[in-house]
Amino acid sequence: MADTFDVVVIGGGPGGYNAAIRAGQLGLTVACIDSRGTFGGTCLNIGCIPSKALLYTSELYELATKDFAKLGIKGTAAVDLPAMMAHKTKVVGELTRGVEYLFKKYKAEGIVGAARIAAPGQVEVRTRDGNTRMLTAKHVVIATGSDVAPLPGVTIDEKKIVSSTGALALDSVPKRMVVVGAGYIGLELGSVWRRLGSDVTVVEFLDRITPGLDGEIARQFQRILTRQGMKFMLSSKVAGIEGDGALLRVAVENAGGERQMLEADVVLIAIGRTPFTGGLGLDAIGVKRDARGRVTTDAGFRTNVDGVRAIGDCREGPMLAHKAEDEAIACIERIAGRAGHVNYEAIPAVVYTAPQVAGVGKTEDELKAAGVAYKIGKFPFTANARAKTLAATDGFVKMLADAKTDRVLGVHILGHEAGDLVAEAALAIEFGAASEDIARTSHAHPTLSEAVRQAAMGVEGWTMQI
Numbered sequence: 001m002a003d004t005f006d007v008v009v010i011g012g013g014p015g016g017y018n019a020a021i022r023a024g025q026l027g028l029t030v031a032c033i034d035s036r037g038t039f040g041g042t043c044l045n046i047g048c049i050p051s052k053a054l055l056y057t058s059e060l061y062e063l064a065t066k067d068f069a070k071l072g073i074k075g076t077a078a079v080d081l082p083a084m085m086a087h088k089t090k091v092v093g094e095l096t097r098g099v100e101y102l103f104k105k106y107k108a109e110g111i112v113g114a115a116r117i118a119a120p121g122q123v124e125v126r127t128r129d130g131n132t133r134m135l136t137a138k139h140v141v142i143a144t145g146s147d148v149a150p151l152p153g154v155t156i157d158e159k160k161i162v163s164s165t166g167a168l169a170l171d172s173v174p175k176r177m178v179v180v181g182a183g184y185i186g187l188e189l190g191s192v193w194r195r196l197g198s199d200v201t202v203v204e205f206l207d208r209i210t211p212g213l214d215g216e217i218a219r220q221f222q223r224i225l226t227r228q229g230m231k232f233m234l235s236s237k238v239a240g241i242e243g244d245g246a247l248l249r250v251a252v253e254n255a256g257g258e259r260q261m262l263e264a265d266v267v268l269i270a271i272g273r274t275p276f277t278g279g280l281g282l283d284a285i286g287v288k289r290d291a292r293g294r295v296t297t298d299a300g301f302r303t304n305v306d307g308v309r310a311i312g313d314c315r316e317g318p319m320l321a322h323k324a325e326d327e328a329i330a331c332i333e334r335i336a337g338r339a340g341h342v343n344y345e346a347i348p349a350v351v352y353t354a355p356q357v358a359g360v361g362k363t364e365d366e367l368k369a370a371g372v373a374y375k376i377g378k379f380p381f382t383a384n385a386r387a388k389t390l391a392a393t394d395g396f397v398k399m400l401a402d403a404k405t406d407r408v409l410g411v412h413i414l415g416h417e418a419g420d421l422v423a424e425a426a427l428a429i430e431f432g433a434a435s436e437d438i439a440r441t442s443h444a445h446p447t448l449s450e451a452v453r454q455a456a457m458g459v460e461g462w463t464m465q466i
């Protein structure tokens with residue numbers, strides 16, 4: 001095994017493994033190191049993929065118990081939690097092994113071990129068998145991702161007080177669950193356990209859920225989640241958690257300083273994620289980080305140290321798998337002398353609840369704050385034929401376009417399969433499309449995507465189906 005590479009990537013998540021694959025495709029010699037034991041990072045092992053597996057199966061269970069009878073399907077359904085978890089584990093295993101297959105295919109060497117940048121161009125790896133390997137690289141790419149943000153004063157034991165990792169592996173359905181944080185991870189995993197039978201209360205410091213998503217969409221989303229049985233305590237913070245055997249007592253304080261005690265069997269801490277660069281030796285070689293601990297880079301992902309770049313969750317920008325992937329491609333293409341580039345305006349964000357929430361581009365609040373003149377088109381799924389056939393009519397599409405040029409500035413969707421519908425909007429923003437381009441593009445009937453077209457028509461005031 002050679003120990004000299006064009007590129008050494010530290011971290012095997014969506015940033016790291018895509019960087020290694022792209023490097024291999026472009027003929028660069030590359031190694032990708034991850035200490036976890038399986039490749040795929042947070043996303044494949046303890047993030048996107050296991051959560052989506054549980055979201056899907058729990059959604060089917062809820063449909064079967066609450067909606068099937070209305071659709072003419074009789075019978076009973078029961079939860080087999082070990083089998084549900086086995087499905088999740090199987091999917092994770094297939095996908096993480098898939099990364100190893102792709103490494104072989106694209107001639108990237110995957111190394112299991114903990115890496116440290118000994119000096120620019122020198123990466124020391126402590127492999128699992130206890131050996132040390134020193135790799136030499138023209139380019140080092142840091143893709144070490146992120147970790148769970150801790151709640152001060154609270155110890156996560158992953159059994160009773162859990163992070164997303166523990167919440168993806170509970171061995172029984174908790175009777176009462178308190179979720180701290182109303183971001184997408186808290187709402188997704190809260191939804192999983194509520195559907196399976198938990199009484200779920202979400203405590204959020206801000207006065208709204210899903211910060212960063214369009215405010216109007218978030219309000220409607222909260223109404224739907226409340227109707228489904230999720231409880232919310234907004235403008236409130238968890239002041240402490242006391243444990244007493246099986247029972248946890250959670251002290252919640254609202255903005256007025258009033259305190260309330262909630263009882264819970266499990267508390268999920270989901271207040272965000274923090275960049276992870278521990279053990280890399282960044283201080284020793286002088287790699288700069290910002291006040292939030294993110295590796296500072298220029299637009300070409302270069303740090304202040306020659307030959308060291310950073311991508312994904314450990315640098316600035318939304319902590320999303322596809323953002324890490326986009327940066328991986330652009331970073332490696334730049335290393336290979338090409339013109340890689342990421343359009344941060346066209347990165348979609350999705351919440352995989354039911355209904356889903358998806359958005360890309362500017363929110364209405366952002367346009368208002370920036371003083372941009374805009375037009376809006378909206379279309380509700382109650383008026384969409386496909387949504388009616390699916391009995392999934394909650395939500396709406398909202399399109400924001402520049403008042404003068406008609407260029408699409410943002411699209412926000414609350415509704416069934418919103419995460420897939422938003423792809424069209426991301427493409428429109430990437431191509432600099434006008435809302436009229438979407439309004440005059442043929443959309444198959446009957447599909448949910450027709451709601452996107454009708455919203456686009458609405459920008460110029462000619463929505464036809466309402």
Ligand SMILES: Cc1cc2nc3c(=O)[nH]c(=O)nc-3n(C[C@H](O)[C@H](O)[C@H](O)COP(=O)(O)OP(=O)(O)OC[C@H]3O[C@@H](n4cnc5c(N)ncnc54)[C@H](O)[C@@H]3O)c2cc1C
Nearest residue numbers: 011013014015035041042047048115145312313319320321
């Ligand atoms: C519950 C949950 C659900 C999520 N769902 C979604 C979703 O639906 N869609 C989405 O886009 N995003 C989702 N995310 C976020 C997504 O997982 C991250 O944005 C993504 O994984 C970031 O990729 P990355 O490559 O930057 O880092 P990571 O995936 O975190 O990978 C970094 C890897 O580096 C390794 N590493 C760190 N330091 C070292 C070292 N010194 N030596 C060797 N290896 C090291 C770590 O072990 C890790 O495997 C979710 C996250 C969570 C927690």
